[in-house]
Amino acid sequence: MEHAVLTGLVLLVGVAVALIAQWRDWRPSLTVAVLLGVAVRAVIYFASADDAFQPVDYEESFRPAGEAVLNRQDPVLGSEGGWHFLPTIPYMYGILLWLGLPWEYAGRLVTVVADIALIPLVAKLAGGAKANLRALQYALNPLALLVAAHHGQVEPVALAFGVAAFVVARGPGSPERTGFTMPVMERVRMYGVAEAPNRAWAWVKRSLRPLADDRVTLKRGMLAGLLMGLALCAKSWPIWLIPGMLLLLPTMRARIVSLLFTGAVPIFFLVTLPIFAGTAFHQIPEVIREIKNIRPIVGEWGWTPWITGGDWALIPWAAQLGTYLIYASVLVVIYLWRKADPIDMTIAILLAFMVVTPRLGAQYLMWFMPFLIARPTRFAWPAILAVSAWSAYGYLYMTQLAVDPWWYAHRDWSRFSIVILPLLVMAMPWGRRDPQSQRPVQAPGVSPALSGTT
Template sequence: MDYAVLTGIVLVAGVMLALVAQWRDWRPPLVVAIVVGVAVRVLIMYTSAIDSWQPVDFMESFKPAGEAVLRGQDPVLASEGGWHFLPTIPYVYGILLWLGIPWEYAGRLVTVVADIVLIPLVAKLAGGPKASLRALQYALSPLALLIASVHGQVEPVALVFGVAAFVVARGPGSPERAGVRTEVVAKVRRGVAAYGVRASIPRVIGRGGMLHRALLPGPGDVAHLKRAALAGLLMGLALCAKSWPIWLIPGMLLLLPNLRSRVAALFTTGLVPIFFLVTLPIFAGTSLKQIPEVIRIIQDIRPIIGEWGWTPWITGGDWALIPWAAKLGTYLIYACVIGAIFVWRRADPIDMTMAILLVFMVVTPRLGAQYLLWFMPFLIARPTRFAWPAIVGVSLWAAYGYLYMTQFDVTTWWYLHRDWSRASIVLLPILALAMPWGRRVSTAPDLAPAVDTSAKAKVTSAA
């Protein structure tokens, strides 16, 4: 990498400014944060575009996908599996290439614009008097600069839609929200204790029962459904960029005010990826016979481990195909994510989402440096006690890979990779400490209309 020193200076200066802003409690106007964010991203994008070193996947996976769209071909099949997501982003690549923009700029322009839009979204996500401070800190986030401006990885695109979905789902009012309500659960338990399981079932799921009443229109129902539909649309677009935003869906749903709006949001979330899949023959030239093959490639995840966390200590710091370790890690992810949802079920949904993403990073068997950006907008918007040790730690680890290791030939890179990948295990306890342990129960009032579970509201058995 030719401009590693300049990039490193910008990253270090940005971190120092972000920490000083935290210490001095600076709250600049939002426009200042956006201007700073634009300036540093455009600078690093320019130096990265004219650099003699370009990321392998950026050139050999993303570029062929954009060129395939330009030729009217399916980006998944024409890139020979290099692009294994829905074609939404390659469509944008194709348009930019059609306009004559060189790939080194066009590929990064998509991620840089998305990352710039994330700056005011982080302010919205944070809310309150320190919103502009959080926006400035994200504008200076070294990891975001590396992923968006150097690597051109598409994480910022998935995040811009995912974070926007959270902002829309939360709607107006206080930025603090309650998690799962416990009053209804307690009343169900009391009902079971009083009437028995068999007699309680129709009172919960029967006509006139709690579930039935929860699905009936209520005050402000149209406004809630519109908000839910828009939030679901945005989350669906996030899933069209990459598959990992599925971990954001529980938090988004909990931010919505009632069951009807959550059902609407879930429906529109799923509708968007289906739309881009079924329209492949129209927009990408994919034949109907090829769609099952496209789905197979998108679903295929090779069990490559050895880049991060505990798995490099199994592989000696190299990449390896070890199915049992990948399977174990996958089971750990599912178990720990379910555990995080349970532990933080009564927390603010943003805190619950942050816990889900951080626990994923701790236990995952496979990870690229770009994955570490997943939790960054949430952790910066709602920092915990160990937020900045985690932010600085993962940024240093990623910067070593992007700026230092790229100075050497392939053989030397692999030797350095062994120590670099194994060193990542030091970050796991820091990420675990950065989880919002002190915010497992939200003290915010519940803004959702409660379901009437009184005896008067019930339909008589037995009606």
């Protein structure tokens, strides 16, 4: 990377301002936060586009996908497996390339615009008096700057749609919400064992009964589902955001509608491949197989580099074990944070994923950033600074090295990541698991029995 010094200075100044803003409780206008975010992203955007070094996946995976769309070819098959997702973002690449924008600018423009959109979305997600402070801190987040403006990775696009889905699902009123606050067994004891099945069926019927403001809540559910579906079209990982989004909706009917629309959007983009991407109908099963075909490469982060010696390796058993650990940890987190604000549950899910995952790219660490910045915990900033420093070392320093020195540096860098895992665990919202320690807030106009808060 030719402009590592300039990029590093921008990141350091941004971090300093974000920390001083926290210390002095600065609350600039949202316009100021957005303009500052645009300015710092523009510096890194133009510097990275002008650099002779371009990230490998940006050149060899994302570019062929965009060029395939431009040439009326399927982006998954046309990129020879370099693109493993639905064609939503390659469509954007193809349009920008068709307009004549050079790839070095076109690919990053998509992610930078999405990352700028996240600045006001973080403010809306945070809510309350410090909303603009949180927007400023996201605008200067070093990892977001690197991922969006330098790497051109598509995480900001998925996050922009995902965070917007949370904002829509929560709707008006206080930003503080609660999850399920009455355990199932307590309901059984309340109703009596013999009456429990009938009472449960009555509760289901009551939950599905239309309310006075049913049309409004259903519209919220539809729009939130559409946005979450678009997030899934950008990448597959926003599936971990769905539980929190559904819990933010006030009624069971709205949650069902939202879930249906969430699934409908990816299906739409899949079945319309022959229309928009030139994919033959008989190729669609092949496209699905290629999307599902993710090689079990481990050795980049956490516990797996200590198995591989810090190198990348194809180890199916480690990848499978890590997958089981992810599923188990998500279930445990949902149980532990079932009473908490759904955004806090989401923060805990994403941080737990980072702790146990067997494979990870630096861009994955951006998943929790908008949520943790919007609702910071005691150890939020130590965790943010740690993952940002680890990622910046890889982005800024290691890209200066030749092939052999890079591999030697990678061995220490990847193994050192295990030191960050305890910080991620401490950054979870442990103190916000019990709604009794907060002021419970009922969604406006919704019966507590139907809102999942009793």
